[in-house]
Amino acid sequence: MAATTGDRRRFFGRLFNYANNGLTIAGLVLTTLSGLLIIVFVIAQLWGGLDNPYIGLFAYVFLPVIFVLGLIEIPIGMWRRRHKLIKEGATEEELSAFPKLDFNDPHMRRFATIVIIMTALNTVILGAASFFAIEEMETVSFCGETCHTIMQPEFTAYQNSPHSRVACVDCHIGPGASWFVKSKLDGLRQVWHTALGTYQHPITTPLHTLRPARETCEQCHWPNKHHGDKLRIFSRYGSDEKNTPSYTAMLLRTGGGSLDIGRAGGIHWWHIYSDNRIRFVSSDESREEIDWVELTTADGETRVYTRDGDELPPQDTRDAARIMDCIDCHNRPTHTFHPPGKAMDWIIDTHPEFVDLPFYKRQAVAAINGGYDSHAAGMAAVQKAVADFYATEYPELAAGDPELVARGAEWAAQAYGKTVFPAMDTNWETHSNNIGHDDFPGCMRCHDDEMSTSDGEHTIPMDCETCHIFLVEDSPDYPDFAYALEAD
Numbered sequence: 001m002a003a004t005t006g007d008r009r010r011f012f013g014r015l016f017n018y019a020n021n022g023l024t025i026a027g028l029v030l031t032t033l034s035g036l037l038i039i040v041f042v043i044a045q046l047w048g049g050l051d052n053p054y055i056g057l058f059a060y061v062f063l064p065v066i067f068v069l070g071l072i073e074i075p076i077g078m079w080r081r082r083h084k085l086i087k088e089g090a091t092e093e094e095l096s097a098f099p100k101l102d103f104n105d106p107h108m109r110r111f112a113t114i115v116i117i118m119t120a121l122n123t124v125i126l127g128a129a130s131f132f133a134i135e136e137m138e139t140v141s142f143c144g145e146t147c148h149t150i151m152q153p154e155f156t157a158y159q160n161s162p163h164s165r166v167a168c169v170d171c172h173i174g175p176g177a178s179w180f181v182k183s184k185l186d187g188l189r190q191v192w193h194t195a196l197g198t199y200q201h202p203i204t205t206p207l208h209t210l211r212p213a214r215e216t217c218e219q220c221h222w223p224n225k226h227h228g229d230k231l232r233i234f235s236r237y238g239s240d241e242k243n244t245p246s247y248t249a250m251l252l253r254t255g256g257g258s259l260d261i262g263r264a265g266g267i268h269w270w271h272i273y274s275d276n277r278i279r280f281v282s283s284d285e286s287r288e289e290i291d292w293v294e295l296t297t298a299d300g301e302t303r304v305y306t307r308d309g310d311e312l313p314p315q316d317t318r319d320a321a322r323i324m325d326c327i328d329c330h331n332r333p334t335h336t337f338h339p340p341g342k343a344m345d346w347i348i349d350t351h352p353e354f355v356d357l358p359f360y361k362r363q364a365v366a367a368i369n370g371g372y373d374s375h376a377a378g379m380a381a382v383q384k385a386v387a388d389f390y391a392t393e394y395p396e397l398a399a400g401d402p403e404l405v406a407r408g409a410e411w412a413a414q415a416y417g418k419t420v421f422p423a424m425d426t427n428w429e430t431h432s433n434n435i436g437h438d439d440f441p442g443c444m445r446c447h448d449d450e451m452s453t454s455d456g457e458h459t460i461p462m463d464c465e466t467c468h469i470f471l472v473e474d475s476p477d478y479p480d481f482a483y484a485l486e487a488d
């Protein structure tokens with residue numbers, strides 16, 4: 001049955017009739033424009049020209065939303081228009097052919113063809129857009145730079161960390177769909193807070209919604225790997241005129257392994273590997289105060305440690321105790337905000353010539369601790385304070401080696417730049433590091449010699465040799481282990 005010209009005219013006439021309303025037209029315009037723009041951006045992306053995170057956010061998040069809104073508006077407008085026409089007394093004959101699902105009817109076939117083609121086209125556009133949206137949201141630049149001010153502290157620290165080549169999502173989301181969805185829902189909440197300006201300053205830590213670290217870290221760090229003892233040499237510098245160095249060398253008993261493979265022990269094995277399990281209850285959100293610790297050993301024995309005189313936390317709190325994982329120690333594997341003293345030690349260690357700048361460490365630390373209104377102002381002020389110190393107190397040095405003074409001042413400013421972020425109220429004091437015990441309680445949250453089993457048989461040990469063996473302590477000279485090679 002071939003459709004006559006009259007049929008066709010009537011069909012399109014009706015379609016235009018229904019579509020002839022503000023809402024549907026607006027929807028058509030929005031969908032067409034955003035669809036075309038998305039196509040342009042996708043082509044630009046394939047061309048390799050799109051690495052700005054804001055363009056990504058616009059092209060793959062904002063535009064698709066507009067696109068879908070437009071799509072939804074079109075039928076709503078048509079539906080309202082149809083009702084209006086009926087109300088105004090349009091004849092039944094004009095309207096009845098439209099919704100009848102009779103595929104012998106050429107109108108219906110044409111309408112269905114249009115709907116199918118448009119739907120297929122829209123699916124392709126949306127599919128491509130969401131594919132790129134997801135890919136975009138996985139990128140480091142999206143996570144780290146889109147909301148520049150908010151993420152500046154974490155992003156800056158990340159760029160200077162051992163994980164600067166690991167994508168944010170590898171630690172924050174990990175493999176599998178369920179955490180992907182959870183993180184996207186959480187992301188929507190964050191976008192909302194960002195839009196309203198009600199986000200936290202600083203972003204509080206620890207993250208209570210972080211995926212259990214063993215599911216993320218263990219993609220790369222093999223759980224049963226036996227690390228053995230690790231040689232660490234700490235270079236520290238004094239606040240005196242000579243920036244006097246002091247070196248400590250130790251073997252950190254990192255350990256690891258498992259009973260199955262026959263090599264087991266040390267820090268890693270004791271706290272996280274499956275042979276042993278530690279759970280703990282903390283009375284504060286920051287997990288700094290630990291009140292109750294339970295160890296389940298490889299042979300199934302359970303030991304509970306508490307501090308003398310402390311009340312036992314309620315049963316339901318104990319039932320919900322946190323299972324210790326990587327980030328209870330490595331809470332700053334990548335967003336490390338170094339205390340100014342440690343930051344300057346590292347700088348002097350890697351630039352030995354700065355030892356020749358009198359009181360360099362003392363002046364730099366004082367300048368970094370200055371308290372400034374903004375990150376940029378702080379960096380400039382630290383640089384100026386250090387340079388001015390030499391210009392006024394050591395004019396001969398400043399005149400004799402201006403380049404050394406300038407570089408010293410520049411590096412002090414860098415140290416500030418990596419650890420202090422006034423806009424987010426973030427610095428080394430707001431984000432403690434749980435590895436060690438020098439600047440923060442860290443290991444000593446439990447290993448304070450006060451947490452014992454009720455029978456007094458076991459105490460979480462504080463002896464220095466439990467965790468590290470000193471090879472050299474506070475030596476003025478860099479430790480020389482060459483003798484170990486000579487001995488036979």
Ligand code: HEC
Nearest residue numbers: 143144154163166167168171203205206207327331334335
């Ligand atoms: C090596 C793994 C790793 C990578 C890579 C990583 N993070 Fe994190 N991040 C963490 C851990 C672990 C914490 C939680 C610390 C805690 O809960 O105590 C964290 C915490 C955060 C926090 C909360 C504030 C804070 O400092 O505790 C923000 C924000 C954040 N990360 C953003 C990012 C962004 C943006 C990127 C990529 C530029 C990124 N992270 C890459 C592991 C990682």
Ligand code: HEC
Nearest residue numbers: 162163166170171213216217218219220221326327330333
């Ligand atoms: C995608 C792989 C990957 C993931 C996921 C990952 N790491 Fe790493 N990590 C690395 C690599 C690679 C290095 C070595 C970097 C180097 O030596 O320059 C490293 C180094 C480390 C180091 C040694 C740092 C140092 O100062 O030498 C620690 C500690 C560490 N990771 C902990 C973690 C923790 C905790 C997590 C989970 C929150 C994690 N990593 C997740 C790849 C990863």
Ligand code: HEC
Nearest residue numbers: 214217218221227230252254267268271272325326329330
């Ligand atoms: C009880 C605290 C604790 C826990 C829990 C812990 N670590 Fe460690 N880890 C340490 C200490 C301490 C070191 C040595 C740090 C140093 O070199 O200064 C270390 C070192 C490392 C290193 C570097 C090893 C090397 O030889 O260079 C990696 C990688 C690492 N840890 C990954 C992990 C991962 C992944 C997890 C979780 C599966 C984890 N750690 C759990 C305390 C812990």
Ligand code: HEC
Nearest residue numbers: 266267270280295329435436443445446458459460466467
């Ligand atoms: C949440 C509490 C807690 C924290 C935090 C903690 N530990 Fe432990 N640790 C324990 C418990 C419990 C034991 C088992 C004590 C026992 O033997 O009775 C233990 C045992 C150890 C052992 C083995 C002791 C032995 O008998 O050989 C080492 C080594 C160790 N811890 C190092 C560390 C280091 C390093 C850190 C910090 C990076 C740390 N721990 C942080 C609870 C903790």
Ligand code: HEC
Nearest residue numbers: 234236248435436437438443447461462463464466467468
């Ligand atoms: C529960 C484990 C543990 C115990 C007990 C312990 N330490 Fe440590 N200590 C560590 C870890 C882990 C580090 C490495 C921190 C890091 O990687 O920055 C460390 C680092 C150090 C450093 C170097 C600090 C720096 O940054 O310059 C000194 C000094 C030190 N410990 C002294 C001691 C002394 C003295 C004792 C005994 C009273 C002791 N520790 C007991 C775990 C422990």
